[in-house]
Amino acid sequence: MTSKGIILSGLEGDRTWRLADYVQRGGYAALKKIIAENISADQVISEVKKSALRGRGGAGFPTGLKWSFMPRAFPGAKYLACNSDEGEPGTFKDRDILRYNPHSVIEGMIIAGYAMGCERGYNYIHGEIFEVYDRFEEALQEARDAGLLGKNILGSDFSFDLFAHHGYGAYICGEETALLESIEGKKGQPRFKPPFPASFGLYGKPTTINNTETFASIPYIIREGGDAFLALGKPNNGGTKLFSVSGHVNKPGNYEIPMGTPFSELLELAGGVRGGRKLKAVIPGGSSAPVLPGSVMMDCTMDYDSISKAGSMLGSGAVIVMDESTCMVKALERLSYFYFEESCGQCTPCREGTGWLYRVIHRIENGLGRSDDLDLLNSITTNIMGRTICALGDAASMPVQSFIKHFGDEFAFHIEHKKCLVPKDVQREGSKIYVA
Amino acid sequence: MLSSESLKKIDQEIAKYPLDQKQSASMSALRIAQEEKGWLANETIEFVAKYLEMPAIAVFEVASFYNMYDLAPVGAKKITVCTNLPCALSGGVDAAEYVKKKLGIDFNETTADGQFTLKEGECMGACGDAPVLLVNNHQMCSWMTEEKIDQLLADLKK
Numbered sequence: 001m002t003s004k005g006i007i008l009s010g011l012e013g014d015r016t017w018r019l020a021d022y023v024q025r026g027g028y029a030a031l032k033k034i035i036a037e038n039i040s041a042d043q044v045i046s047e048v049k050k051s052a053l054r055g056r057g058g059a060g061f062p063t064g065l066k067w068s069f070m071p072r073a074f075p076g077a078k079y080l081a082c083n084s085d086e087g088e089p090g091t092f093k094d095r096d097i098l099r100y101n102p103h104s105v106i107e108g109m110i111i112a113g114y115a116m117g118c119e120r121g122y123n124y125i126h127g128e129i130f131e132v133y134d135r136f137e138e139a140l141q142e143a144r145d146a147g148l149l150g151k152n153i154l155g156s157d158f159s160f161d162l163f164a165h166h167g168y169g170a171y172i173c174g175e176e177t178a179l180l181e182s183i184e185g186k187k188g189q190p191r192f193k194p195p196f197p198a199s200f201g202l203y204g205k206p207t208t209i210n211n212t213e214t215f216a217s218i219p220y221i222i223r224e225g226g227d228a229f230l231a232l233g234k235p236n237n238g239g240t241k242l243f244s245v246s247g248h249v250n251k252p253g254n255y256e257i258p259m260g261t262p263f264s265e266l267l268e269l270a271g272g273v274r275g276g277r278k279l280k281a282v283i284p285g286g287s288s289a290p291v292l293p294g295s296v297m298m299d300c301t302m303d304y305d306s307i308s309k310a311g312s313m314l315g316s317g318a319v320i321v322m323d324e325s326t327c328m329v330k331a332l333e334r335l336s337y338f339y340f341e342e343s344c345g346q347c348t349p350c351r352e353g354t355g356w357l358y359r360v361i362h363r364i365e366n367g368l369g370r371s372d373d374l375d376l377l378n379s380i381t382t383n384i385m386g387r388t389i390c391a392l393g394d395a396a397s398m399p400v401q402s403f404i405k406h407f408g409d410e411f412a413f414h415i416e417h418k419k420c421l422v423p424k425d426v427q428r429e430g431s432k433i434y435v436a
Numbered sequence: 437m438l439s440s441e442s443l444k445k446i447d448q449e450i451a452k453y454p455l456d457q458k459q460s461a462s463m464s465a466l467r468i469a470q471e472e473k474g475w476l477a478n479e480t481i482e483f484v485a486k487y488l489e490m491p492a493i494a495v496f497e498v499a500s501f502y503n504m505y506d507l508a509p510v511g512a513k514k515i516t517v518c519t520n521l522p523c524a525l526s527g528g529v530d531a532a533e534y535v536k537k538k539l540g541i542d543f544n545e546t547t548a549d550g551q552f553t554l555k556e557g558e559c560m561g562a563c564g565d566a567p568v569l570l571v572n573n574h575q576m577c578s579w580m581t582e583e584k585i586d587q588l589l590a591d592l593k594k
Contacts, residue, residue, distance in 0.1 A: 003588070077454070086561040089520045095561050122452075127504050130574040163452040168463055168573075171558060184458035186494070187501040203457060215463045246522035246563035253564045287521060287559075310526035320522050343499075346509055399454035433527030433534075433567060435583055 001096060005212065005232070006220045006242030011100050015133060019142040022103035025218030029114025030222035031107055034114060035154045041072065044115040046216065048330050050226030052238030057083055057115060057174075057211030058286060058315040068157045069198040070116040070330055071210050075116040080113050081122035081206040082215055087126055087171040089287035089338060092316030093242040096210035096254050097149060098125070098132045101216065102139040108215030110149065111222060113160040116208055120161050122207055123212075127168040136164050139227055152294075163372035167345055173388045176209040179343070189346045190390035199355050235257030236305040245270040247321040248277070248430060259303040266319065277323040277430065279407070281304055288395030290402030292330075312402070325430025327420045328407040332399060333358070333365045341398030350393035357400055364411060367418035374404055437483040442472045446487065459490050462498050466505055475506040503558075511546045511553035513592045516570040519556055523590050531567035531580050539541065540587055546564035551593065 001008040015021045022028070034044065034324065049064030082105060086094040097105060109121050125133045140162060143149045152161045165183050167173050173182045178189035180202050201207020217239055221229045230238040235258040243266055246252045250271025257266060263282070273279050279294035284302075288311040292300075300306050307314045322331060340358040345351045357380055360373055370376075381397035388394070404411055413421050420427070438446075446465045453460040465484045470476050476499050485492040485590035499505045506514070517532040532554075536542060539552050548552045562568045569588070577588055 069562035072509055087559045089559040089561075090522045090565050092561050092565075120454075120481045127502070127506075127560045127573070128557070128570060129562065129576065131576060147474040165452070166464065166467070168467060169558075182463065183460055184457070185488075185490075185498065187497050189525045190483070203454065204482070238530040244564060246566065252526065252566070318522075320563075322525065326525070330527075331521055334524055338520055341558055431527065431529070432523050435579075435581055 001100075001254050003256040004258065005242070006229075007097055007101060007104060007216045007242065008239075008254065008256045011431065016100050017139060019103055019303040020138070022038065022101070026223065027065045027103050027219065028107055030124075030219040031110055031148065032154065034111065034327050035156045035158070038333060041115045041117065044111060044222065048115075048221055049215075050300045051221045051229035052226075052233070052236055053212055053221065053229065054216055054237065055216065056241065056306060058088070058313075063210065063214055064239045066198075066208060066210070067112065067116055069196070070118075071199070071206055072118075072286040074206055075146050076336045077120070077205045078116065078118045079202070079205055080109055080116065080118040080122065081176075081179060081183065081202060081207060081209040081321065082109055082123040082212055083174060083176060083209055084123055084125045084212045085167050085174040085179060086129075086316075087174055087342075087360065088316055088318060088334065090246055090283065090317045090320040091242045092246070093254050093317065094127075095132055097212050097216050097242070098129075098136055102136050104216040104219055105212055106143050106149070107141060108218035109162055110153065110160055110209065111318040112208070112217050113162075114158055115118040118208070119159065119230050120163075122163050122165045122183050122202070124165050124167060124173065127166050128168065129158035133164055133166045136247070140164060141277060152326070161222055168268040170344075170391075171338075172344045172392060178390065179209065179302060180207065187344070189344045190392075192389055199376065231242070234303060237305060241302070243302060243317045243319050246322065247318045248323040248326070249321050250274055250276045251425075257302065259305070260301045262346070263300045263302055263319075270321070273323050274319065274434070275323075275430070277325060280324045280326055281323065281328065283312075283318075283321045283322075283399075286314040286318040288391075288398060289315045290398050292402075292405060293406050303428060309432075321343050323430060325422060327365075327422045327427050328403055329361065329365045329414050329420065330427070332403045335399050336361050336396065338391065343392060343396070347388040347390075347393065349384045349387040350396065353380050353393065356380050357396060361400070364414050367414075369411075369415035369418075371415060374408065375417060377404060437480065438487075439472055441545070443487070450488075458488050459519055462488055462490065462495055465520070466495070466499050470505060474512075475509050482573035509546075511551050513551060514553045514555060514572050516555040516560075516573075518558070518560050518566070518568045518570075520559045520563075520590075522559075523566040523568060526566035528567045531569065531585065533583055534582055535569070535589075538585065550587075566588050 173188040178188035449464040522566040
């Protein structure tokens with residue numbers, strides 16, 4: 001964990017998650033400022049807009065704009081939800097935020113509740129990181145005991161309460177409407193949009209859903225100002241961002257760096273490619289983002305605009321690094337199995353299509369590929385994309401299209417020669433149990 | 437059917453949601469029930485449904501949708517290994533093979549003495565810690581080398 005940013009910086013010792021430690025680092029100053037100076041909800045939202053903070057969950061939607069969609073004057077309950085259902089292969093940043101700095105998320109959510117007139121919030125935490133869920137519950141209790149949550153926060157007339165809800169093993173619940181269904185105690189199957197959650201969300205009430213890292217960025221923006229946050233990054237890509245680097249690097253982990261930092265610097269921070277091998281490919285934004293050849297990646301900077309220009313997505317900031325010992329067919333086979341396993345089964349193109357994708361890639365990997373299999377794969381993806389309720393179908397298709405686009409030769413070799421370009425022992429050596 | 441301690445925990449979960457939205461606690465109620473019973477039998481699911489005033493089928497839908505619930509008996513210790521791509525690049529597959537060899541079972545099997553069940557998991561959100569193992573859903577074990585796996589299995593047998 002290395003930080004040149006605002007969320008994971010200054011975290012020393014093993015009590016950083018405690019309220020007292022957070023307050024010492026300047027925590028809850030933003031909330032206190034809002035209450036003491038009677039800053040209006042509109043002013044809070046305009047500060048967030050100024051910061052150019054974009055949703056850290058993957059879509060990169062401007063946060064201030066999202067907040068302004070909430071019908072604040074709408075009578076009755078309004079809800080806030082935090083998406084900590086981090087299950088996108090390659091992404092593991094929210095776990096560290098919640099483990100080491102949970103109060104930044106709590107403070108961010110209280111401020112968001114204030115800005116949008118919500119009375120209640122839920123933090124939906126990925127089931128597999130249950131220890132983090134337990135810790136978040138403890139942090140919530142600390143905040144309640146200190147009068148930072150509940151009725152009449154800090155003696156004002158603003159009341160807001162916050163609760164933790166855990167997932168229990170379903171990738172799809174990271175999709176915001178599936179997440180709402182799951183909080184309602186149902187199967188996590190995405191809803192049609194429109195209506196959007198801002199008009200029909202949790203329990204049918206106006207709801208805003210943001211990612212953990214997005215909320216954790218809010219206290220800094222209010223404390224130091226939107227301009228200060230923007231200046232940390234680059235125009236239209238405000239702030240610093242956490243990047244989860246995994247795969248064939250010497251030091252996998254989370255790195256919080258300014259938006260716009262060259263990829264080569266991030267790779268260096270992560271200790272470079274393992275065993276002095278050559279960089280082959282990078283998935284820059286979580287498993288759903290198109291893969292890019294290493295050479296293309298080395299010319300990119302880490303921000304929404306640069307990665308999108310190169311033909312991929314910054315997504316959640318999950319950087320999966322693959323070196324020359326990687327068999328791209330095998331890598332894609334594993335990802336396709338994941339989407340097949342995690343499709344919720346609601347839409348036929350995704351439910352059936354992800355199975356087709358996996359089975360065809362599986363047979364190519366196992367020397368049973370047919371000459372027209374690549375055309376077949378492309379045809380399956382175009383029949384899935386845009387024909388489903390949520391983005392999981394697209395997310396399953398984009399890796400397939402991009403792997404074939406950039407590494408088609410390797411797939412063709414597999415089909416023709418019934419084996420891999422990369423010798424098996426080289427693959428094993430590259431991906432064996434790794435001791436940092 | 438569930439202990440008073442479990443029911444107390446479920447009541448705490450129900451209190452997190454609006455008064456008329458008891459069903460929101462179904463996920464945590466099933467988790468608490470599974471912690472007590474080891475797995476979710478139909479009668480356990482029916483009991484949870486009755487407690488939350490929900491149709492049994494609605495609770496069963498939840499139990500069968502999320503993959504950390506066990507609808508069949510499992511060993512005293514359930515070990516789940518992540519073999520997804522980021523983990524596979526750093527030894528996740530090796531770790532799974534090693535656990536299989538040590539326990540003498542394949543994925544979705546239980547040892548003859550009923551001690552261990554092995555499962556293959558999907559992304560646990562801890563790719564930087566690969567290889568990652570999860571014990572009984574809640575205890576995450578990071579950077580699992582062969583030595584650490586030996587140690588873990590020895591500790592779990594105690």
